[in-house]
Amino acid sequence: xxxxxxxxxxxxxxxxxxxxxxxxxxxxxxxxxxxxxxxxxxxxxxxxxxxxxxxxxxxxxxxxxxxxxxxxxxxxxxxxxxxxxxxxxxxxxxxxxxxxxxxxxxxxxxxxxxxxxxxxxxxxxxxxxxxxxxxxxxxxxxxxxxxxxxxxxxxxxxxxxxxxxxxxxxxxxxxxxxxxxxxxxxxxxxxxxxxxxxxxxxxxxxxxxxxxxxxxxxxxxxxxxxxxxxxxxxxxxxxxxxxxxxxxxxxxxxxxxxxxxxxxxxxxxxxxxxxxxxxxxxxxxxxxxxxxxxxxxxxxxxxxxxxxxxxxxxxxxxxxxxxxxxxxxxxxxxxxxxxxxxxxxxxxxxxxxxxxxxxxxxxxxxxxxxxxxxxxxxxxxxxxxxxxxxxxxxxxxxxxxxxxxxxxxxxxxxxxxxxxxxxxxxxxxxxxxxxxxxxxxxxxxxxxxxxxxxxxxxxxxxxxxxxxxxxxxxxxxxxxxxxxxxxxxxxxxxxxxxxxxxxxxxxxxxxxxxxxxxxxxxxxxxxxxxxxxxxxxxxxxxxxxxxxxxxxxxxxxxxxxxxxxxxxxxxxxxxxxxxxxxxxxxxxxxxxxxxxxxxxxx
Amino acid sequence: xxxxxxxxxxxxxxxxxxxxxxxxxxxxxxxxxxxxxxxxxxxxxxxxxxxxxxxxxxxxxxxxxxxxxxxxxxxxxxxxxxxxxxxxxxxxxxxxxxxxxxxxxxxxxxxxxxxxxxxxxx
Numbered sequence: 001x002x003x004x005x006x007x008x009x010x011x012x013x014x015x016x017x018x019x020x021x022x023x024x025x026x027x028x029x030x031x032x033x034x035x036x037x038x039x040x041x042x043x044x045x046x047x048x049x050x051x052x053x054x055x056x057x058x059x060x061x062x063x064x065x066x067x068x069x070x071x072x073x074x075x076x077x078x079x080x081x082x083x084x085x086x087x088x089x090x091x092x093x094x095x096x097x098x099x100x101x102x103x104x105x106x107x108x109x110x111x112x113x114x115x116x117x118x119x120x121x122x123x124x125x126x127x128x129x130x131x132x133x134x135x136x137x138x139x140x141x142x143x144x145x146x147x148x149x150x151x152x153x154x155x156x157x158x159x160x161x162x163x164x165x166x167x168x169x170x171x172x173x174x175x176x177x178x179x180x181x182x183x184x185x186x187x188x189x190x191x192x193x194x195x196x197x198x199x200x201x202x203x204x205x206x207x208x209x210x211x212x213x214x215x216x217x218x219x220x221x222x223x224x225x226x227x228x229x230x231x232x233x234x235x236x237x238x239x240x241x242x243x244x245x246x247x248x249x250x251x252x253x254x255x256x257x258x259x260x261x262x263x264x265x266x267x268x269x270x271x272x273x274x275x276x277x278x279x280x281x282x283x284x285x286x287x288x289x290x291x292x293x294x295x296x297x298x299x300x301x302x303x304x305x306x307x308x309x310x311x312x313x314x315x316x317x318x319x320x321x322x323x324x325x326x327x328x329x330x331x332x333x334x335x336x337x338x339x340x341x342x343x344x345x346x347x348x349x350x351x352x353x354x355x356x357x358x359x360x361x362x363x364x365x366x367x368x369x370x371x372x373x374x375x376x377x378x379x380x381x382x383x384x385x386x387x388x389x390x391x392x393x394x395x396x397x398x399x400x401x402x403x404x405x406x407x408x409x410x411x412x413x414x415x416x417x418x419x420x421x422x423x424x425x426x427x428x429x430x431x432x433x434x435x436x437x438x439x440x441x442x443x444x445x446x447x448x449x450x451x452x453x454x455x456x457x458x459x460x461x462x463x464x465x466x467x468x469x470x471x472x473x474x475x476x477x478x479x480x481x482x483x484x485x486x487x488x489x490x491x492x493x494x495x496x497x498x499x500x501x502x503x504x505x506x507x508x509x510x511x512x513x514x515x516x517x518x519x520x521x522x523x524x525x526x527x528x529x530x531x532x533x534x535x536x537x538x539x540x541x542x543x544x545x546x547x548x549x550x551x552x553x554x555x556x557x558x559x560x561x562x563x564x565x566x567x568x569x570x571x572x573x574x575x576x577x578x579x580x581x582x583x584x585x586x587x588x589x590x591x592x593x594x595x596x597x598x599x600x601x602x
Numbered sequence: 603x604x605x606x607x608x609x610x611x612x613x614x615x616x617x618x619x620x621x622x623x624x625x626x627x628x629x630x631x632x633x634x635x636x637x638x639x640x641x642x643x644x645x646x647x648x649x650x651x652x653x654x655x656x657x658x659x660x661x662x663x664x665x666x667x668x669x670x671x672x673x674x675x676x677x678x679x680x681x682x683x684x685x686x687x688x689x690x691x692x693x694x695x696x697x698x699x700x701x702x703x704x705x706x707x708x709x710x711x712x713x714x715x716x717x718x719x720x721x722x723x724x
Contacts, residue, residue: 066672072662134662163658168669170676219647240677248681 054202057231074137074161080122082158169285177298202231230455237273246276257549269435271465272444301398304424308511311420318381319369320476327479355483370418375406393446441472497563499570501581506531508558529562
């Protein structure tokens with residue numbers, strides 16, 4: 001067959017057309033038919049969603065002292081595919097990171113299956129160590145830069161540092177139960193860290209980035225971005241000056257009496273602000289591993305105890321407020337033993353005024369006051385004072401205590417509850433009830449958080465004083481206060497609570513504990529003292545409570561164990577707060593009262 | 603073919619060439635410009651990245667310093683220093699404290715008034 005130039009040209013053209021047609025088909029197949037598949041494959045290889053970490057808000061005391069804050073740390077990540085000499089690399093980083101060389105080597109030898117090729121290849125994301133300090137990270141990056149010249153790594157991207165934060169608590173164990181703690185994912189697990197989680201937690205941002213063949217970010221190809229929103233700062237009502245005083249005195253009494261637990265709370269009665277709250281046993285917030293669960297509990301709100309005689313303030317205030325008696329009404333105290341309900345007093349009394357009943361802490365007299373009120377009315381008052389319900393403080397885990405309704409009472413319950421038996425309350429409930437007496441009859445919700453401030457310093461939320469209800473008349477509270485001032489006099493049960501120069505109003509409490517079989521023990525007591533100062537213009541209410549203090553037999557009373565702690569705290573707190581004395585001690589042992597109304601320029 | 607005709611037949615089309623050369627130059631310049639712009643983008647991107655890293659490092663250093671300051675100025679730390687005698691504070695005894703019952707109202711002259719504390723001179 002004779003071929004001509006024309007036919008050769010035609011064959012060539014057809015051949016080329018065929019080849020280009022095939023190319024076109026393939027192009028359409030890649031660009032259109034399989035576009036999504038290849039796009040996602042490319043994106044998986046090159047596009048990355050980079051997290052922009054938000055900072056968790058700080059917690060501060062009433063004066064702005066940092067109580068919980070963040071410290072930047074790094075997570076060290078290695079890319080084994082970029083490491084040429086694994087042994088040399090492990091030896092290099094092990095010393096700086098303080099991790100055994102074998103551990104590093106083991107991590108680096110991990111293989112992962114490639115998403116693209118399906119083959120096993122060196123892992124490109126190996127976490128070598130978390131929570132590495134900034135200084136160590138800087139040191140490590142310099143070492144890796146040097147090692148590149150020695151051929152240990154092929155690229156500086158062989159080691160990366162991811163930003164992270166750890167929570168630090170500058171005061172260690174101080175205020176540990178109130179502050180609480182976070183878990184490994186910076187989520188509040190207890191205390192204010194948990195209750196204020198919604199404000200403290202920030203919102204992470206993100207940015208879509210593209211990486212080149214060796215993993216470097218291609219900045220011009222940055223995609224969608226959303227900035228991080230940092231968490232708000234939480235300012236507490238706690239005054240660290242007072243907290244420190246409370247912690248020191250509590251530590252001293254715990255050392256002396258080695259109780260099972262002990263709690264002290266200071267509250268401002270006009271607003272319900274908690275000024276200090278300390279509990280033993282406690283723990284260091286910066287060293288939490290191995291801390292027993294028992295130590296983590298904030299017993300001020302989670303433990304319920306029989307309040308004992310401190311509960312008599314409720315009974316007396318109720319009887320006076322309902323006007324079934326007056327402060328000078330005489331009550332016959334059965335000469336120390338009330339037969340029908342088998343109730344005893346520590347000392348035999350015949351006739352006592354209502355004020356004296358409270359001052360001398362007569363069980364029989366108090367029971368008779370409640371009996372005059374009647375079951376239902378007395379129950380309503382105890383409920384009004386906040387017993388049997390949560391106070392609503394912004395701390396997690398608060399319990400409501402136990403106060404049974406009258407239809408569940410026995411015949412003698414009306415003689416037992418008034419003196420703080422058959423009722424269980426949290427220490428915070430007792431403080432809140434005493435604060436109601438101190439402020440003239442208003443039950444306030446205890447406040448632990450003062451305000452929330454955002455990252456720019458703008459106040460997001462405030463927590464002003466919140467009155468729950470009026471629980472007693474001003475007149476009744478004044479009468480109770482006058483009686484409580486006598487409790488802390490030389491003839492009262494709490495003379496050791498006296499603070500020189502100040503009028504103190506307070507009440508002791510000593511409750512016997514029950515054993516596992518429900519029988520009353522004779523060697524286990526809950527001793528307490530709750531009071532406020534100065535009595536006529538109180539700056540704070542304080543409760544000191546010790547569970548199973550190991551005092552000498554016959555000395556395990558609230559007036560002997562808890563009251564002196566109040567006196568020490570009161571003395572130092574008065575000095576710290578700059579309270580002006582309300583009376584002057586004269587050389588002959590007498591006291592001269594100072595007009596309290598003229599001292600309100602604090 | 604006559605010489606003059608041949609000369610005209612092989613004449614170089616300068617105008618056409620010039621047009622194409624200009625087009626080629628523009629294309630080349632455009633291409634180079636594009637590459638230069640791309641290069642600038644990448645260089646600037648690198649600088650942005652470096653600045654971001656520097657800013658982040660500085661911010662982290664600042665945060666570490668703040669945490670350190672908070673640690674050193676915390677109540678616990680100050681108390682420890684006080685207990686160890688590093689901060690030499692002496693408790694003021696009661697006889698050295700003057701309590702003024704009423705806040706002195708500042709008069710027009712705004713004078714400072716002296717107070718006496720005989721007990722404190724003992």
